[in-house]
Amino acid sequence: MSAGERSLAGWGRQPRTVGSVSEPTTLAVARESIAPAHGGSLIPRGLGRAYGDSACNDHGRVVVCERLDRFRSFDPRTGLLEAEAGTSLDAIIRTFLPRGWFLPTTPGTRQVTLGGAVAADVHGKNHHHRGSFGGFVDVIELCLADGSVVRCSRDQHPDLFFATLGGMGLTGLILAVTFRLVPVPSAWVNVDYRRTRDLEHTLATFAEHDARYEHSVAWIDCMARGRRLGRSIAMHGSEAAASDLPVPWRGRPWDLSVRRAHTFPFTPPCSLLSPTTVRIFNELFYHSHGSGRRVVDIHSYFYPLDGIHHWNRMYGPSGFIQYQAFFPRESSHAGLRRLLGEIVRSGAASFLAVLKSCGPADGALLSYLEPGHTLALDIPYARGTIDDLCHRLDRILLDHGGRLYLAKDAMMGPTTFRAMYPRLPEFLTVKRRYDPNHLFSSSQSRRLGIE
Ligand SMILES: Cc1cc2nc3c(=O)[nH]c(=O)nc-3n(C[C@H](O)[C@H](O)[C@H](O)COP(=O)(O)OP(=O)(O)OC[C@H]3O[C@@H](n4cnc5c(N)ncnc54)[C@H](O)[C@@H]3O)c2cc1C
Structure with missing residues (x-):
């Protein structure tokens, strides 16, 4: 690696790339970093929370923007x-x-x-x-x-x-x-917890609650199989009024100090998340959450993982992928059933499996979501086996008119991408108009053939 070059990856810690990094502190310097005199392609980067290689540019330039923060x-x-x-x-x-x-x-x-x-x-x-x-x-x-x-x-x-x-x-x-x-009205959310028996019950709970609650999410037990496939803890939430809050907060409903986060201190030599540890975690999590209502602060409801800095180290040096799949409403039941079945059969342990409801797209040319459901699965990475698993999962998505989320993708190929994103030709037309020489390019965009 030469001076100024850094090893970079996304939040999943793989694939690893080498990029020539600049970190402008003012907009003027950021603009200057675009100048063609610098040569080579570049990609902007924020806090590196995309899971794959979208904010990486192997052997190219990476402009880290986190200090442009006024x-x-x-x-x-x-x-x-x-x-x-x-x-x-x-x-x-x-x-x-x-x-x-x-x-x-x-x-x-x-x-x-x-x-x-x-x-x-x-x-x-x-x-x-x-x-x-x-x-x-x-x-x-x-x-x-x-x-x-x-x-x-x-x-x-x-x-x-x-x-x-x-x-x-x-x-x-x-x-x-x-x-x-x-x-x-406050920094708190009224949450309705439901423990569901299986996928049908999970989707029926979403159908029953989605209209009434602003927020809908379910943690799915990805180790459950057979009759229990797709069982979950569904957590539907709406803003809490000041009068709903625990007594000490009623007079100061927005006054919420962020709890001190812990740090996962080191990268273990291998993933700590084996099928056995995930099974134990999932059983405990599933049975410790009964059905009922509770008022929960915004940080616990929206950002439970922010409580542990560098939690991604748990997956060891090989890292992990997040496979986030969208299914349109008419096929989501069948698609989710097949996808979860494949995950269970493969033994790929996912302790984080999150299902959400989705509404209309917003007109973005590479828009990911439409009415339906999206399921995000964290899977420890192992070369070969996980590549094969992802190809099988991609096939299920394609069969059901689904697509993968680009912010999580680390593995998709160009043919699958084109099939999943029908407005890609419109995007390419705009890209050619404003960036004819492909200055802006990432490891992901080259892998997906967005050139
Ligand atoms: C624990 C966790 C939970 C998450 N949950 C969700 C979720 O619920 N929903 C969801 O949608 N996403 C979720 N994400 C993904 C995350 O929100 C997105 O990947 C987001 O883009 C990351 O922002 P970032 O600043 O870290 O950007 P990076 O990861 O650094 O970059 C992501 C993309 O944005 C581009 N980019 C960054 N800054 C600029 C800029 N200034 N100009 C142009 N392009 C730029 C990069 O080129 C890259 O393509 C989650 C991620 C984590 C780690």
Whole structure:
């Protein structure tokens, strides 16, 4: 590795790449890093929470944006916030939740930048009601391949706007984002827990609760087989009013200090998550959650994994993949049944398996979600076996009109990608218009043939 080069991977810790990294601290320096004089391709990177290689550029340049983190303006009448693209969701929550404002939708970690949230068009547990993050974005300020800066929106350069939302950093370097925060009555969520018997029961619980609750999510026991396949703990939640809160918080409903996080201190020589440990964990988790209602703080409900820094080290040096599959509503029952059956048969232990409901797409050209369900599975990586398993899972997705989420993908091939993303030709037309020489390129985009 030469000076300035760093070994980089996504959150799944594989595949590992080598990139020449720059870390601008001002927008002017960020713009300068685009200059063609630097040579070679580049990809922007936020906090590296995408699981695969979308924020990696093997033997190319990587521009890390996390220090572009200034707030520009906030309108307390509308909730409109403009901030630089490296600003983290964590910083936004720490600043605005105490004033009664929260994110309109949020991924399962706060350690995501605004640039990463826009580039992956992230979704939360309320997609069935609110759609993806892009639905709340008014303006994206973008530095293009020729060094010019444009502001794009639904009215100005809409082609660029809808290619950049979910465009995985391939249209330009996002400098700033203007989007809407939403008012919340407290920093707490009223959660209805249901222990379900099997997949039918899980989906019936979603069907019964989705309309009434803002947020819907279920943890699925991926070790359960036979009659218990797809059993889960479903957790439907809605904003809690101040009067619902535990007594000490009623007078200060947004005053929530983040609990001190622990750190997973080292990388063990092999994954700690064997089928045996996962089976024990799953049994304990399933049986320790009865059905009932509880008021839970925002951090515990939305970000349970943020309580342990570097939890991804648990998977050892080989890392893991997250396989996040979307199925359209009409085929989700059959598709999920086949997918879970394949996972159980393969013995690929997933202790994190999360099912969510999804609503309408938001117009992004590489939009991932439509009405249906999405299931995310963490699987320890082992060369060969997991590649084969993923190809079998991809086949199931294709048979049911489903697709894989680009922010999690580390393994998909170009043919599968083209079949899953029918608006790719429109995306490529925009990409050619604004980046004819493919300055913006990642390990993922080359693997998927987005060139
Ligand atoms: C524990 C955990 C839970 C998660 N839960 C969810 C979830 O519920 N829903 C969901 O949708 N996602 C989820 N994710 C994925 C995560 O939200 C996305 O991968 C997000 O894009 C990561 O943002 P980042 O800042 O870390 O970006 P990176 O991971 O660094 O980059 C991701 C992509 O964004 C691009 N990008 C980053 N910054 C810029 C910029 N300034 N300009 C242009 N492009 C840029 C990169 O090129 C890359 O293609 C989760 C991830 C983790 C680790």
